[in-house]
Amino acid sequence: MSHxxxxxxxAAAAAVLMIAPQAAQAQSSGLTSEQALAAMRAVxxxxxxxxxxxxxxxxxxDGNTVLLLQGNNAAPHNLGLAQRKAFTANQFKMRxxxxxxxxxxxxxxxxxxxxPNAIPLGGGVPIMVGNEVIGAVGVSGTKxxxxxDTAGAQAGADAAAALVKRLQAQN
Amino acid sequence: xxxxxAGLVVGVISIFAVSAGFALMQxxxxxxxxxxxxxxxxxxxxxxxxxxxxxxxxxxDNSVITVAVVDHVGGVRxxxxxxxxxxxxxxxxxxxxxxxxxxxxxxxxxxxxxxxxAVDEKGKPIDLNGQQMLENTIAQKGGIPIIWHNDxxxxxxxxxxxxxxxxxxxxxxxxxxxxxxxLF
Numbered sequence: 001m002s003h004x005x006x007x008x009x010x011a012a013a014a015a016v017l018m019i020a021p022q023a024a025q026a027q028s029s030g031l032t033s034e035q036a037l038a039a040m041r042a043v044x045x046x047x048x049x050x051x052x053x054x055x056x057x058x059x060x061x062d063g064n065t066v067l068l069l070q071g072n073n074a075a076p077h078n079l080g081l082a083q084r085k086a087f088t089a090n091q092f093k094m095r096x097x098x099x100x101x102x103x104x105x106x107x108x109x110x111x112x113x114x115x116p117n118a119i120p121l122g123g124g125v126p127i128m129v130g131n132e133v134i135g136a137v138g139v140s141g142t143k144x145x146x147x148x149d150t151a152g153a154q155a156g157a158d159a160a161a162a163l164v165k166r167l168q169a170q171n
Numbered sequence: 172x173x174x175x176x177a178g179l180v181v182g183v184i185s186i187f188a189v190s191a192g193f194a195l196m197q198x199x200x201x202x203x204x205x206x207x208x209x210x211x212x213x214x215x216x217x218x219x220x221x222x223x224x225x226x227x228x229x230x231x232d233n234s235v236i237t238v239a240v241v242d243h244v245g246g247v248r249x250x251x252x253x254x255x256x257x258x259x260x261x262x263x264x265x266x267x268x269x270x271x272x273x274x275x276x277x278x279x280x281x282x283x284x285x286x287x288x289a290v291d292e293k294g295k296p297i298d299l300n301g302q303q304m305l306e307n308t309i310a311q312k313g314g315i316p317i318i319w320h321n322d323x324x325x326x327x328x329x330x331x332x333x334x335x336x337x338x339x340x341x342x343x344x345x346x347x348x349x350x351x352x353x354l355f
């Protein structure tokens with residue numbers, strides 16, 4: 001075997017090594033539309049029980065929108081609020097209702113409330129796969145106030161996470 | 172034996188009656204979907220059907236699209252970003268839907284009408300190019316209005332199909348057509 005072809009083979013092997021982890025990363029970081037739609041259906045099922053008509057947002061781990069839905073009788077602020085709740089849950093990797101309590105005036109973390117776009121209101125829940133946050137669901141406009149919005153968003157986040165886990169189990 | 176036959180006949184008839192009643196109820200629910208909203212607005216249920224229609228149409232060539240449905244005031248009713256689409260596509264689809272809604276015509280028609288050199292049927296310059304400078308509009312093909320009684324109650328915008336703007340608009344049209352039987 002010539003020296004040249006050995007070099008080429010080594011280069012090819014190195015390229016494969018470099019690409020492989022990137023592909024794996026890309027697969028784990030993207031929240032798919034299918035997962036977002038599963039979250040939406042779970043929130044809608046919660047809302048049906050509740051007799052409410054909420055708006056919701058699903059974002060990926062980079063904070064980018066995957067899905068938005070405005071309820072039929074939503075007030076103008078509901079959809080934007082759902083987005084900010086999702087942003088807050090994803091950014092701080094906790095439920096926005098817990099972040100609200102953690103950042104109350106007088107608390108050491110109070111100044112976190114100055115983060116642009118974050119909002120200290122319940123209704124944002126991170127989508128957790130193990131200890132990893134892969135996105136978030138934000139809900140606004142259920143009947144139960146901040147607790148109700150949190151419960152609705154939790155149902156959505158659980159549904160999305162269940163799909164991710166099923167996919168991981170298959171691979 | 173006779174009793175058994177009679178029971179069987181009654182059973183079959185009641186199954187028919189129940190299924191016919193169920194079909195009628197489904198039909199009524201579909202028809203009332205629109206009426207349940209005030210101000211002739213597009214509902215969540217309709218928006219999801221529109222989006223599904225657009226996604227299905229674009230699946231034919233394996234396109235993964237981002238689709239937006241706006242309501243009668245041009246606000247977001249529903250958006251879903253296609254897997255792997257860049258984050259900007261969300262706003263791109265929304266603006267297509269908004270443009271179609273607010274000017275009550277497909278964005279391709281509106282683009283021709285508002286082109287810098289557009290002329291009317293007598294050859295006179297139209298000079299509506301300024302409309303393209305309005306906030307939230309976008310001069311790209313792929314937006315279709317959802318028309319009810321000669322007014323737009325919403326709009327649908329599609330982006331990311333393999334065939335470009337023309338294919339985007341065909342898929343958006345398929346989406347709007349998916350609920351045309353509900354609009355009466």
